[in-house]
Amino acid sequence: MAGEFDLIRRHFARATQHTDLGVGDDGALLRTRPGMQLVVSSDMLVSGTHFFPDAEPEALGWKTAAANISDMAAMAAEPRWITLALALPESNDKWVEAFANGFSACCTSFGVDWIGGDTTRGPLNLCATVFGEVPHGQAVVRSGARAGDELWISGTPGLAALGLQHLLGNIELPEGARTACLSALHRPQPRVALGLALRGVATAMLDVSDGLLGDLGHILERSNCGALIEDALLPLAPVLSASGDEAQARRALLSGGDDYELLFAAPLSQRQAVLDAAQRIGLPVTRIGAVTDQANVILLQGKDGARSPLAARGFDHFGS
Incomplete structure (x- = not known):
């Protein structure tokens, strides 16, 4: 020994x-x-x-x-x-x-x-x-988001959560999707290149480890802002394709964790800079909504334009 x-x-x-x-x-x-x-x-x-x-x-x-x-x-x-x-x-x-x-x-x-x-x-x-x-002075922190900023997410959030649910026996993923989801869960790829490219562009940022909505709540709390998420903009297709169940895919995307994708805010004037940075790196980014002035309130805008509140819930080691 x-x-x-x-x-x-x-x-x-x-x-x-x-x-x-x-x-x-x-x-x-x-x-x-x-x-x-x-x-x-x-x-x-x-x-x-x-x-x-x-x-x-x-x-x-x-x-x-x-x-x-x-x-x-x-x-x-x-x-x-x-x-x-x-x-x-x-x-x-x-x-x-x-x-x-x-x-x-x-x-x-x-x-x-x-x-x-x-x-x-x-x-x-x-x-x-x-x-x-x-x-010095160029770190992107959670407290910099301002009303009017756009909200973005990198990559394909939700795949790792589907992989975990498969391992727990709650769902059965087909072989091709299983490989992608388990890879996302077991071998996450830190988005270092994107983070560096967003210096001077993003106003607030964090990595999604405990779920998109839960981690978004941390930005909103520190920035004293709210958020409007547009359902039509969510990158649902990859997780829907993997799971075949829309409700399941939506839960994985919004509340699943372990993706380590970057969730960030950036001014509307920086939209092209965000897209250019993503293209240079070869990593997809998706605009999912905007920062609002309603502190700590997250609203989901449906495809019909109706808005409903969402809870900023993610994984909490000491939560109920």
Whole structure:
């Protein structure tokens, strides 16, 4: 059975690109670039809450890194460094190797140095802290939305939620859709390139981890605004095609989580800039509505023009 320091030496000590001192000491040494602010975020993934206890370790490693790197994208920051604190119920060398390879592969894909962390015995628990840089004053935060701004979502939200429902046995996805939905769930793609492209364009932004409506509520609360969502604009087609059930697809799109797509507000005057950025990156973005001056009120406008209130509900660890 491998000991703690042997596990670290063999699986966690990875080459770095822009770090003065990485794994192997009491701390890492980092050097931020002139004119940059440091952006720091931590996320914890707990067995039985965020993932199934028998989750495939390589994919779990990828997702653990991706969920944290996505927070940098949400603030228009460039991810640079990451640490990992890992609690393991036992020293399973094969499991750790696969997990570390997945974690490292995601970090490498997005230019992030894995610079340290900690391991201990305990219930399976994964906690990463990511560090990024953004030019001073250019971070996109949740509190900048203003009435009249347009609301946008990247990619195809809802697929990960359908994948989860399939694994829970609540729905049965056909083979082609199953592959796409499980890929979205297990190997999310942080939208770093889009986040960087939206510096100076977006007024508020976050990544959708707990559901589009629930996370939209965070922007509205911090910005003291409301929102009007237009049903006809929602990117429903991909999730409807996957599930074949409109009500199910709509729930996945509006209330499902784990997509890590970017939800952002931008002035009407920046619409072409948003579209140009998305085209350069090769990532679809969809305008879904607008910010209003009715604080913390979300309205859905139907295809007939009628408006009805929507609850800003997403996943809440301590909610009822």
